[in-house]
Amino acid sequence: MNAMEQSIFNASQFQMLSDDILQEAKREGASSAEVSIAANKGFSVSAHEGDVETVEYNQDKVIEITVYFGKRTGSASISDVRPDAVHAAVRAACHIAKFTDADPAAGIAEKDELALPYPKLDLAYTWPISVEKAIELACQCEREALAYDKRIMSSEETSVATLEALHLYANSNGFIGFYPYTRHEISCVLIGKQGNEMQRDYSYTVASNSANLESISHVATRAGERTVRRLGARRLKTTKTPVIFMAEEARGLLGHFIAAISGGSLYRKSSFLVDHLNKKIFPSFVQIQEQPHLMGALGSAPFDEDGVTTRANVFIEDGILRNYSLSVYSARKLGMRTTGNAGGIHNLVIKLGDKNLPALLQTMGKGLLVTEIMGDGVNLVTGDYSRGVGGFWVENGEIQYPVHEITVAGKLQDMYTKIREVGNDVDVRGNIRTGSILIEEVMVAGS
Amino acid sequence: MFNKNGLPVMTDVLEIVRHDLLDPGGLTDNQLQQVIHKLAGREVDYADLYFQSTYSESWVLENGIIKGGSFDIDRGVGVRAISGEKTGFAYADDIVMPALQQAALAARSIVKQGAEQSIQAWHKLPAHHLYQPINPLHSLSEQDKVSLLQRVDSYIRKKDPRIVQVNISLSGEYETILVMASDGHLAADVRPLVRFNINLVILHNGRRESGYAGGGGRFDYQHFLTGDLAFQYADEALRQAIVNLDAIDAPAGTMTVVLGPGWPGVLLHEAVGHGLEGDFNRKGISAYSGRLGQRVASELCTIVDNGTLPNRRGSLNIDDEGTPTQNNVLIENGMLRNYMLDKRNARLMGVASTGNGRRESYAHLTIPRMTNTYMLAGSTLPEEIIASVERGIYAVNFGGGQVDITSGKFVFSTSEAYIIEKGKIGAPVKGATLIGNGPDTLMKVSMVGNDLKLDTGVGVCGKDGQSVPVGVGQPTLRVDELTVGGTRTQ
Numbered sequence: 001m002n003a004m005e006q007s008i009f010n011a012s013q014f015q016m017l018s019d020d021i022l023q024e025a026k027r028e029g030a031s032s033a034e035v036s037i038a039a040n041k042g043f044s045v046s047a048h049e050g051d052v053e054t055v056e057y058n059q060d061k062v063i064e065i066t067v068y069f070g071k072r073t074g075s076a077s078i079s080d081v082r083p084d085a086v087h088a089a090v091r092a093a094c095h096i097a098k099f100t101d102a103d104p105a106a107g108i109a110e111k112d113e114l115a116l117p118y119p120k121l122d123l124a125y126t127w128p129i130s131v132e133k134a135i136e137l138a139c140q141c142e143r144e145a146l147a148y149d150k151r152i153m154s155s156e157e158t159s160v161a162t163l164e165a166l167h168l169y170a171n172s173n174g175f176i177g178f179y180p181y182t183r184h185e186i187s188c189v190l191i192g193k194q195g196n197e198m199q200r201d202y203s204y205t206v207a208s209n210s211a212n213l214e215s216i217s218h219v220a221t222r223a224g225e226r227t228v229r230r231l232g233a234r235r236l237k238t239t240k241t242p243v244i245f246m247a248e249e250a251r252g253l254l255g256h257f258i259a260a261i262s263g264g265s266l267y268r269k270s271s272f273l274v275d276h277l278n279k280k281i282f283p284s285f286v287q288i289q290e291q292p293h294l295m296g297a298l299g300s301a302p303f304d305e306d307g308v309t310t311r312a313n314v315f316i317e318d319g320i321l322r323n324y325s326l327s328v329y330s331a332r333k334l335g336m337r338t339t340g341n342a343g344g345i346h347n348l349v350i351k352l353g354d355k356n357l358p359a360l361l362q363t364m365g366k367g368l369l370v371t372e373i374m375g376d377g378v379n380l381v382t383g384d385y386s387r388g389v390g391g392f393w394v395e396n397g398e399i400q401y402p403v404h405e406i407t408v409a410g411k412l413q414d415m416y417t418k419i420r421e422v423g424n425d426v427d428v429r430g431n432i433r434t435g436s437i438l439i440e441e442v443m444v445a446g447s
Numbered sequence: 448m449f450n451k452n453g454l455p456v457m458t459d460v461l462e463i464v465r466h467d468l469l470d471p472g473g474l475t476d477n478q479l480q481q482v483i484h485k486l487a488g489r490e491v492d493y494a495d496l497y498f499q500s501t502y503s504e505s506w507v508l509e510n511g512i513i514k515g516g517s518f519d520i521d522r523g524v525g526v527r528a529i530s531g532e533k534t535g536f537a538y539a540d541d542i543v544m545p546a547l548q549q550a551a552l553a554a555r556s557i558v559k560q561g562a563e564q565s566i567q568a569w570h571k572l573p574a575h576h577l578y579q580p581i582n583p584l585h586s587l588s589e590q591d592k593v594s595l596l597q598r599v600d601s602y603i604r605k606k607d608p609r610i611v612q613v614n615i616s617l618s619g620e621y622e623t624i625l626v627m628a629s630d631g632h633l634a635a636d637v638r639p640l641v642r643f644n645i646n647l648v649i650l651h652n653g654r655r656e657s658g659y660a661g662g663g664g665r666f667d668y669q670h671f672l673t674g675d676l677a678f679q680y681a682d683e684a685l686r687q688a689i690v691n692l693d694a695i696d697a698p699a700g701t702m703t704v705v706l707g708p709g710w711p712g713v714l715l716h717e718a719v720g721h722g723l724e725g726d727f728n729r730k731g732i733s734a735y736s737g738r739l740g741q742r743v744a745s746e747l748c749t750i751v752d753n754g755t756l757p758n759r760r761g762s763l764n765i766d767d768e769g770t771p772t773q774n775n776v777l778i779e780n781g782m783l784r785n786y787m788l789d790k791r792n793a794r795l796m797g798v799a800s801t802g803n804g805r806r807e808s809y810a811h812l813t814i815p816r817m818t819n820t821y822m823l824a825g826s827t828l829p830e831e832i833i834a835s836v837e838r839g840i841y842a843v844n845f846g847g848g849q850v851d852i853t854s855g856k857f858v859f860s861t862s863e864a865y866i867i868e869k870g871k872i873g874a875p876v877k878g879a880t881l882i883g884n885g886p887d888t889l890m891k892v893s894m895v896g897n898d899l900k901l902d903t904g905v906g907v908c909g910k911d912g913q914s915v916p917v918g919v920g921q922p923t924l925r926v927d928e929l930t931v932g933g934t935r936t937q
Contacts, residue, residue: 048532048730057537057553060810062521075517079540085520092518096504099589101512131556156732156853191732191853198734200853233854238700238936268509269612269648270657375858376847377880377932381648381657386697386932388849388858388882405856407880407932409699443934445699445882 008126009039009166011178017081018170021065024087026172028094030067034108034171036305037063037178043131044161047138049154055131058163067093071102105332108171108306113328113338115177115303115310122295123181127162127210134160137186141216145188148224151231153193156200161185162210167301175307183298184210188223194231201226206429208296226371229392233404236393236446242367242420243408243442244360246391247427249373250437254288256412257281258345258432260380261315261323263330272383272413273321280319282416285351288316292346299431305343313339315348348432352424357436360423362397364438369394370408383412406446415439460580461571464623464635468498468522472543479627480569482526486551487629490530490558493790495628497525497767498542499809504584505618508596511604516593525809526550529791530558538810567631574771575764577757578665580637582621586667592617595668595677599645603681610685611655612648617641619668626769630790634769640664640760640916642905643671645681649688658688659862662903664760680903687844687863690875697864697879697933703839704881704929705832705867708900710845712919715750716820716908717848717857718885723752723777723785724815724910725792725803727852734855734886738783744889746781747825754802754818760904761819761918768804768813775801777820778889789815807913814911821920825895829923832894834870840931841865841872842881855885880932888926896923 018035025033039061046053063086064077074097078089129137142158161184168178187204203223205214245253257273265271273281282288292310294300304310306328313323326334327342355363374388386409392399423435469475479496486494500522507514523540524547535557539546587595596615604610622638642663648655660683662676671677706714719735727733735743744750754772756762763772768790776784788796789804792815805816833841841864848859860880866873901920908917 052533052557054534054536054812055557056812057550058810059539061540073515075515077517077519077521079521079523089518089520096516096518096589099506099513099593100515103512103514106514154730154732156730198732198853200732200851240936268614269650269655272655274655374849374851374856374882375860375880376849377858377860377878379657379878381655382877384877386860386878386880386934388856388880388932390856404854405882405884405930407699407858407882407930409697409879409932409934411934443699443936445701445930445932447701447930 008041008164009180011166011168014166014168014178015176017086018168018176020083021086021090022170022172024090025067025094028090029069030094031070032068032108032172034066035063037061037168038165040163040165042161042163044159045131045134045138046157046159047135047142048157050139050143052135065089065093067097068107069097071104071106072097072100073103073106074100105329108173109308109328109338111173113308114173114175115307116175118177118302118309119293121179121293121300121302123179123208123300124164125182125209126164127182127184129162137216141186141188141220144217144220145190145223148221149228151192151194151228152224153191153198156189156191158188169303169305169307171307177303177307179302182208184213186213186216186219188219190223190227192227192231197231199227199230199233201230206298208298230402233390233402236403236406236444238445240441241444242364243439244364244367244369245437246369246371247423247425247434247436249370250434251427251430251432252373253437254348254350254432254434256378256380257416258325258348261321261325263324263326263334265380266324267330267333270381272380276321277324279321281321282316282319283419284319286316286319286419287351289314289349290345290347291349294347297347299347301346304340306338308338308340308342310340310346345431350422350434352426352435353422355421355423357423357425360421360436360438361394363421364394365397366395368444369399385410385412385415406444408442408444410442415442460637461635463580463637464625467500467623468542468625474542474544478544482547482551483627483629486526486528486555491528492531492794493529493629495527495626495768497809498625499523499622501620501622502584503618503620505616506592506596508600508615511600513593513596521808523809524550526554527812528554528557532795533557534791534812536812567629569627569633570631572632572634572765572769572771574634575755577755577762577764578639581639581667583619583639583641583667584621586669592668595671599677599681602678603647603685607649607685609649609651610647611650614646616644624767626767628769632769634765636764638665639667641666641668641670643677643680645684647684647688649692651692654692656688656691658684658686658691660684661905664758664904665762666758690863694875694877696935697876698840698931698935698937699933700937701928701930703836704926704931705836705839705841706921706924706926707841707843708896708898708923709920710902711842712821712902712921713845713848713859715822715921716817716917716919717850717859718883718888719750719777720752720817720820721850722852722855722885723787725786725788725796726815728786729792729796733852735783741783742781743783743886744778744781745892747895748778748781748889748892749776749823750778751776751823752787752803752817752820756819759819759901759918760906760916761817763818766802766804767806768800770800770802770804772802772818787815787817789813805915807915811913816910816915817908817917819901819918819920821899821901822895822922824897824899824922827894827896829896829898832896832923832925833867833872835894835925836867836870839867840876841867850885856882857885858882876933882930882932888929891927892924893927894925898922
């Protein structure tokens with residue numbers, strides 16, 4: 001069965017709408033045009049103190065239109081699909097293009113760059129769950145989490161959400177592509193209390209196929225464990241120390257790398273990795289690439305936001321930067337070719353080492369395990385990094401006590417070269433897949 | 448609806464809003480009354496309809512050319528039914544009866560029984576007139592919008608040949624909302640909002656640094672032309688980038704921190720504001736829960752959340768539940784006085800809404816949010832505050848911040864800061880995150896300046912995945928101890 005037949009959306013209606021928009025743009029004199037439609041429908045429920053707290057029904061759609069008059073650009077977006085509203089939006093985009101300048105890099109992808117044909121990646125799986133059943137699951141999750149330990153004072157919120165979506169992109173070079181996808185999630189946020197100290201932590205599971213969600217008990221237990229283990233947090237003295245970023249927080253380190261090699265940052269000269277192609281950024285054992293076609297993965301996409309084929313880009317090979325992450329526009333700005341990364345990367349994967357987290361802690365011996373990062377103290381122009389963190393102090397390879405109200409600071413370029421090992425404890429819930437990362441030395445500020 | 452001067456022909460806000468939101472779909476008061484009646488049946492304590500239409504545009508200049516512009520329209524209606532602690536919520540992006548009825552049915556499914564009950568007769572509430580009911584998108588011609596960006600670009604590039612990148616944007620929003628609630632509230636608002644931003648990068652001896660400035664509020668684009676404000680933002684962005692060229696590594700550790708006036712008030716937004724939002728306190732999970740009437744800050748601190756300041760970015764005539772905004776005293780001379788509440792949390796706590804019920808859009812649930820949060824001026828001269836510090840840092844500009852309201856831990860990141868040594872301002876230092884615990888930090892405020900300043904109108908606050916415009920402000924403050932996340936051992 002074609003994946004589309006499982007979708008709750010009428011894709012042919014959206015196809016007709018995109019055709020109509022492209023034709024209207026042409027009638028208005030545009031030399032080329034593109035349209036992107038995003039639609040979703042679903043619900044989320046949350047439980048608190050043993051009963052349902054909120055039921056929210058979601059249904060959104062947004063139609064984004066970009067028109068080109070030669071090298072001049074105008075854009076408009078609208079949520080209304082009625083023909084007169086859509087045509088008014090096309091005219092608004094055309095009106096704007098009259099006042100923009102010719103930009104040599106502007107325009108849609110060349111025909112040979114378009115993802116024709118594009119693969120089917122099985123990203124949509126309806127979760128046949130009723131609101132009542134979802135409420136029951138949320139309540140069960142909260143009940144089990146509260147029973148985990150007497151120090152769990154309450155839940156802030158336990159929620160179950162399901163969303164079905166459709167993404168369509170079409171342009172006047174003859175591309176039209178669409179794919180449905182789904183996202184289902186169970187999450188649990190808890191408050192732990194010990195004396196006057198309160199700490200919050202959480203756990204969640206998310207997947208495109210509900211069959212791949214972790215069990216309610218698993219989510220509840222892990223949320224309980226994570227919350228309780230934070231109680232009794234101390235501060236550290238200001239010191240230089242090795243650090244392990246636990247897998248889910250290590251994602252951010254790679255996210256900053258991708259942001260720094262993205263075309264937008266590079267052509268704006270706003271990256272500490274400007275002019276670093278073919279230079280060594282990481283130690284030789286580090287390999288980072290993109291796997292955009294993993295079946296059923298939340299980060300997968302058959303084509304990017306330009307309608308360009310997504311591909312298995314190798315960004316880091318033996319520690320050396322081999323490719324930037326480029327869209328059609330940013331590639332033209334840099335005099336290069338697109339890498340199919342309009343809108344970002346799809347499943348960034350770092351080659352894993354062979355140690356699990358306990359073994360990695362043994363390797364570190366003494367240092368800081370970071371399990372929480374706060375704030376936005378990252379300067380991509382300079383690479384300066386300074387964040388609030390929480391986690392655990394480790395000695396003799398064993399966790400000693402939780403720590404909080406401290407910062408970790410360094411320069412990203414130095415932190416990357418000082419990566420000693422990547423663990424095998426990969427977290428597959430996000431678009432960046434990495435294990436925990438051990439870094440030789442960072443500055444920790446505390447008392 | 449508007450003449451070409453951008454002035455409203457119709458002066459009654461409710462009429463403007465009806466015309467914009469209800470007339471296109473042919474919705475009548477009678478029909479809406481019926482929807483509310485059905486919605487607010489037995490077991491439903493409160494129900495409301497929130498109609499909203501937003502027209503927004505933005506123009507971007509990059510690398511010396513007007514790279515693009517966009518025009519966006521978003522319209523819809525949100526429907527909410529509350530029964531005790533339960534809330535049912537649905538919305539539609541089409542303001543017509545069938546979609547509204549369907550959303551109402553879904554929202555009402557939170558309760559099982561269905562008998563109708565009488566609702567209060569609709570009455571208009573008195574509202575503030577803090578800003579003009581104008582459409583700012585019409586306040587300049589398209590040609591004048593792009594020419595403003597071009598003029599600022601060439602002005603600033605001429606000032607310093609080391610500038611390698613300039614990115615400027617001008618954006619505006621025309622939002623109309625209408626709230627109809629089962630408690631009889633009928634309220635409308637027309638909310639203009641504009642913003643001007645400039646980002647630039649300079650390159651000197653191989654070192655790259657960036658600077659940012661911007662501002663805005665609930666007025667029209669003429670604001671940026673008055674007194675050449677847009678050009679002043681450009682000067683400010685360049686000044687910051689140049690300062691950062693000389694920045695040395697920031698120190699690491701706990702030290703005295705002097706915070707400059709204005710935008711550094713993001714400290715209060717994070718360290719105090721979120722922790723005093725009613726939803727967290729009703730659940731007893733904030734570091735400030737159960738502490739009304741207690742000392743939570745030094746006696747020098749009086750902190751308010753004031754939604755009633757004319758033309759400010761964080762101001763609202765009415766909140767998104769139709770309640771007129773207020774000037775709420777949160778902390779008075781160090782004592783905790785009030786939480787910020789929406790109708791739902793206020794009812795559950797047995798008090799009245801403080802006019803802090805806000806939502807990002809019709810597609811989001813209303814929750815307690817801040818408006819303009821700031822500390823009132825003290826009596827000390829800012830120079831005296833700096834002179835009082837033996838060793839520490841003076842932080843005058845920040846990026847964003849974040850808080851864990853349960854533990855009280857908060858962070859905010861400097862984008863312009865200096866060493867203070869022996870009472871004198873010294874070398875600039877690189878961006879560093881400051882981390883503290885809200886209640887502890889506020890107890891350590893030992894000096895408060897007489898120079899209260901509000902920010903320039905750029906604040907965006909995120910909570911539960913919803914973004915709303917807010918304001919912050921403060922006078923110069925001395926905090927005796929705060930942890931500075933630098934890289935340099937002292």
